[in-house]
Amino acid sequence: xxxxxxxxxxCKQSGARLGRLHTPHGTIDTPIFMPxxxxxTVKTMSPEELKEMNAQIILSNTYxxxxxxxxxxxxxAGGLHAFMNWDRPILTDSGGFQVFSLSKLRDITEEGVTxxxxxxxxxxxxxxxxxxxxxxxxxxxxxMAFDECPPYPADREYVKASTERTYRWxxxxxxxxxxxxxxxxxxxVQGGMYQDLREExxxxxxxxxxxxxxxGGLSVGExxxxxYEVLDYTTPLLPGHKPRYLMGVGSPDALIEGSIRGIxxxxxxxxxxxxxxxxxxxxxxxxxxxxxxxxRDFTALDPECDCYTCRNYTKAYLRHLIKADETxxxxxxxxHNLYFLLELMKQVRQAILEDRLxxxxxxxxxxxxxxxxxxxxx
Numbered sequence: 001x002x003x004x005x006x007x008x009x010x011c012k013q014s015g016a017r018l019g020r021l022h023t024p025h026g027t028i029d030t031p032i033f034m035p036x037x038x039x040x041t042v043k044t045m046s047p048e049e050l051k052e053m054n055a056q057i058i059l060s061n062t063y064x065x066x067x068x069x070x071x072x073x074x075x076x077a078g079g080l081h082a083f084m085n086w087d088r089p090i091l092t093d094s095g096g097f098q099v100f101s102l103s104k105l106r107d108i109t110e111e112g113v114t115x116x117x118x119x120x121x122x123x124x125x126x127x128x129x130x131x132x133x134x135x136x137x138x139x140x141x142x143x144m145a146f147d148e149c150p151p152y153p154a155d156r157e158y159v160k161a162s163t164e165r166t167y168r169w170x171x172x173x174x175x176x177x178x179x180x181x182x183x184x185x186x187x188x189v190q191g192g193m194y195q196d197l198r199e200e201x202x203x204x205x206x207x208x209x210x211x212x213x214x215x216g217g218l219s220v221g222e223x224x225x226x227x228y229e230v231l232d233y234t235t236p237l238l239p240g241h242k243p244r245y246l247m248g249v250g251s252p253d254a255l256i257e258g259s260i261r262g263i264x265x266x267x268x269x270x271x272x273x274x275x276x277x278x279x280x281x282x283x284x285x286x287x288x289x290x291x292x293x294x295x296r297d298f299t300a301l302d303p304e305c306d307c308y309t310c311r312n313y314t315k316a317y318l319r320h321l322i323k324a325d326e327t328x329x330x331x332x333x334x335x336h337n338l339y340f341l342l343e344l345m346k347q348v349r350q351a352i353l354e355d356r357l358x359x360x361x362x363x364x365x366x367x368x369x370x371x372x373x374x375x376x377x378x
Contacts, residue, residue, distance in 0.1 A: 002184035003142060003211050005030075005243045005264070014260045014357040018349055021243050021264070023089040023141040024182060025081065028056045030243070030264040031348055033255060033341045034091060036272065039064050040074075040084040043272045044331040045338070047086045053307065053339040054346075057088060057141075059267045062134050063095035066126070067117055071137035079139030091267070092140040093247070094131045094188075096147045097216075108148065110165065128172035136178045144214065145173040147188045152221045159192035166190050167204050174208065184211035186245060192217055193226060195233055202237035213238045214245040215263070224254065224374075231261040238262075251378040252281060252344055252368055256361045259348050270378055271337035276330050278322040281340045285368050286378065287315070289333065294319045307339035308332075 002024060009018035021028040035042045035050065038061040042050060050058065060080060065071060077083035080090055099106060099113045106115040112127020126134075131146035147166040150159045170187050177185050187205040191197030205213055215234055218227045231246070238244050243264045249255070250268020258266060271281065278290035282302035287294075289301070297315040309318075309332040321329025344364075351360035365372050 001211060002180065002182055003243065005212070005241060007240065009353055011352040011357045012355040013359070014352070014361075015262065016259045016348075016352045016357050017240075017262055017264060018352045019243075019264060023057075023184075025087060025089045025141050026056070028089060029349060031255075031259040031345055031352075032056055032265055033250065033345045034059045034265060034267040035338050035342075036061075036267055036269045037084070037086075038269070039068075040080060042334075042338070043276070044327065044334050047084065049308075049335060050086075050338075051088070053335070053342055055088070055338065055342060057091060057265075058086065059091045059093065060084075060138070060140065061095070061098065062092050062131060062138070062144075063098035063126070065092075065138060066095060066134050067119055067124075071134040075137040075139075079137075081139065089142070090138075090140040091142040091245075091265075092135050092138050092144065094144040094146040095126055095134070096131070096144075097149045097248070099126055100149055100151075110168070112146070112169075128169040129176040132173050132176040132178070136183065139179075140183060142184045142186060142212065143177075145170040145185060145187050147190060147216060149217050149220065150190065150192050152193070152217075154192055156192075156194055156197075159190075159194060160197055163190045163192070163197050163201050167201065170205070170208070174210075186210060186212040186214050186243075188214045188216040188247070189234060189238075190217050191234075193222060193230060195230075198230060198234045199237060202234055206237065206239060210242070212243040212245065214247050216247045218246065219248045219254070219268075224257075227254070228257055228261065231258065231263070235262040250341065252341070253365060253374050255341065255344060256348060256357075256364060259345075259352070260357060260361065271341055272334050274378065275333040275337045278319075278329070278333065280333050281337050281378065283367065285370070286376070289315060289318045289329075290322045291319075301333075301336055302340070305336065305340065305343075307336050309336040309339075 135143040245265040250270040283304040294315040351357040
């Protein structure tokens with residue numbers, strides 16, 4: 001089997017899981033946050049820097065790598081690990097989300113999705129078999145089934161038809177998957193915000209006895225309360241001896257709340273995206289470095305952080321770099337944000353080990369957001 005999940009501890013206070021996920025390219029401590037390397041690179045970061053901050057696994061994107069450089073080139077290079085010089089685990093998504101979100105002109109049929117490239121306008125097709133062909137060529141440790149992520153809000157009949165088609169696509173993915181001994185295929189629970197559809201989707205996926213399960217279709221515009229409600233009734237339906245992955249979630253509050261609800265893996269572009277806007281996540285909450293009040297602030301970005309950025313540079317210098325459109329500024333804030341979330345998950349794991357995750361959550365929320373129920377997005 002390509003991956004094996006080992007449950008090592010359940011938090012008595014919260015029910016959160018501490019575990020280890022064994023893959024062909026190394027073992028991952030869970031719960032874990034996965035930095036997103038969309039185009040075979042985490043934006044502005046080198047693999048060496050990611051290792052310095054102990055990124056245990058990163059995510060790459062099937063859709064983008066299919067468009068360029070093309071999965072055949074990645075295969076010729078020896079697979080994604082060799083191509084990008086990363087010898088730790090990689091997860092690739094199915095490309096489904098990008099097909100639906102980036103392609104204005106698309107046609108969904110039972111066979112798959114015909115769409116136009118957001119780069120060239122060329123007419124292309126991805127279906128379950130093509131998604132497996134691309135991901136088998138990329139060679140990631142964990143690969144995702146091709147699915148449709150329904151928009152929010154969406155009416156029940158649309159979501160029902162979409163979720164049923166996603167299930168049929170999953171079975172085709174399983175049949176087309178050529179490297180099951182090396183690459184673990186995860187299924188994706190869909191169903192929108194409808195409890196009965198979520199429950200049916202989870203039941204069908206569990207019956208297929210997959211190596212792991214993802215919860216998709218969340219963090220697409222719904223409230224945090226609704227997302228947590230869906231997790232509350234969905235996650236318990238997934239087997240305890242398999243990894244659970246919440247897709248596209250990366251705000252500090254959602255990482256903690258997701259862990260409390262039994263999630264093992266998270267990914268999101270949030271820390272790298274906001275860094276490019278000059279925004280940092282810190283122990284004191286969000287800091288918008290480009291703001292004028294930091295022009296003469298010669299203190300570290302985060303006084304409680306020991307990352308490379310915080311050890312060596314001041315807010316005033318970071319603000320100068322961002323205002324001057326210097327790439328180094330983006331790199332330094334990206335490094336800090338990724339380090340911050342990876343360190344947060346390390347603290348979450350320690351809190352689970354010591355049966356105090358609810359106490360940790362409350363203390364963190366008050367310090368970071370100034371509220372136990374934050375409304376700010378990150």
